Amino acid sequence: MLKEMAEQLPPSERKIALYIIENPHEAIRCTANELGELSSTSASAVIRLCKSLGLGGLQELKLRVAGDMRKSNKEGFTDFQPNEPQPSIVQKVTANSIQALLETAEIMNYDSLSKAVEALIRAKSIHFYGVGASAVIAQDAQLKFVRINKCTTSSTDFHLSAMLVAQSSKDDVVVGISFSGETFEVAKILELAKEKDATTISLTSYGLSPLSEIADVNLYVSAKQEQVFRSAATSSRLAQLQFIDILFMCVLTSQYEASIQKLDEVRMGINFIKQN
Structure with missing residues (x-):
C-alpha cells in the first residue's frame, strides 16, 4: 500500500x-512521535498518513508492515516473456491470480465493507456500472444480486446507465467499478x-483516484499494476469478482432465510423453463 500510494500523498x-x-x-518499534521525528515530520502527519491509507491508526499500520516483513520470501506478481513455455504460463497465471486474491483480502477495510453491505441491504435498487473489462464485473454483480430479489441493473451503454441513475434517489445505491479508478464514464x-x-460505492485498485474522491464508500482490490503482457489485468479482474462475491455473501447471510427462499424460487423458475 505504501509503495502504491507514496507518489499520491x-x-x-x-x-x-x-x-x-x-x-x-x-x-x-516507533510511537507516532518517534516516527514523526525520524522522518523529519510530526506525530500528526503520522496520524494523517494512517487515515490516507484507510487504516484505523498507527498500530494497524505497524501490524501490516510486520506482516509484510514475515512474507518477504513471497515472490509476488510475475510477467510473461516472449515464447513463454506453456507449463510456465500455467504456473504464472495461477500464482498471479492467487496473489491478487490474497492481497485483496489483506488490504480489506472492514469498516468500509460493513458500510457497503448495510447500504446494499437497505437499497431499494442497485445500479452496477463499469466500462470494458469492468463491465463484465458489473454484469456478474447484477446476475448475483437479482437472484435474492434485489432490483438490480447493469448496462454497458453510458446513456442508458445515465438514464437509470437519473431516476435514482436516497434509497438507491450506485456502484462504480474501475480498476484504475480513473474511468471517465464511471466517474x-x-x-x-x-x-x-x-x-x-467505488470498487477500484488501492489508492487515491477520481472515483475514490467521489464515492461515499471506497472498496479496494490489490493495487498491482498491469505489466507488458497485461498479466495483472487478468489478476485484477479476478480480484474484482472476488470482492463482488464477498459483498453478495455478506448480504445473503445477513438475510439468510429470505435469501435462501429467493434462491430456491429462482432455481425452480429456471427448471420450469427448461422442462417446458
Whole structure:
C-alpha cells in the first residue's frame, strides 16, 4: 500500500511512507512521535498518513508492515516473456491470480465493507456500472444480486446507465467499478448519483483516484499494476469478482432465510423453463 500510494500523498505523509519502506524494522518499534521525528515530520502527519491509507491508526499500520516483513520470501506478481513455455504460463497465471486474491483480502477495510453491505441491504435498487473489462464485473454483480430479489441493473451503454441513475434517489445505491479508478464514464455516473442523493460505492485498485474522491464508500482490490503482457489485468479482474462475491455473501447471510427462499424460487423458475 505504501509503495502504491507514496507518489499520491502530501509531502509530509510521503516522507513518512518512504521512511517506513526503507526502514521497516525501525518503524514498527516507533510511537507516532518517534516516527514523526525520524522522518523529519510530526506525530500528526503520522496520524494523517494512517487515515490516507484507510487504516484505523498507527498500530494497524505497524501490524501490516510486520506482516509484510514475515512474507518477504513471497515472490509476488510475475510477467510473461516472449515464447513463454506453456507449463510456465500455467504456473504464472495461477500464482498471479492467487496473489491478487490474497492481497485483496489483506488490504480489506472492514469498516468500509460493513458500510457497503448495510447500504446494499437497505437499497431499494442497485445500479452496477463499469466500462470494458469492468463491465463484465458489473454484469456478474447484477446476475448475483437479482437472484435474492434485489432490483438490480447493469448496462454497458453510458446513456442508458445515465438514464437509470437519473431516476435514482436516497434509497438507491450506485456502484462504480474501475480498476484504475480513473474511468471517465464511471466517474460521471457516480457524480450523477451523488446529485440524486443515492449512496455511491467505488470498487477500484488501492489508492487515491477520481472515483475514490467521489464515492461515499471506497472498496479496494490489490493495487498491482498491469505489466507488458497485461498479466495483472487478468489478476485484477479476478480480484474484482472476488470482492463482488464477498459483498453478495455478506448480504445473503445477513438475510439468510429470505435469501435462501429467493434462491430456491429462482432455481425452480429456471427448471420450469427448461422442462417446458
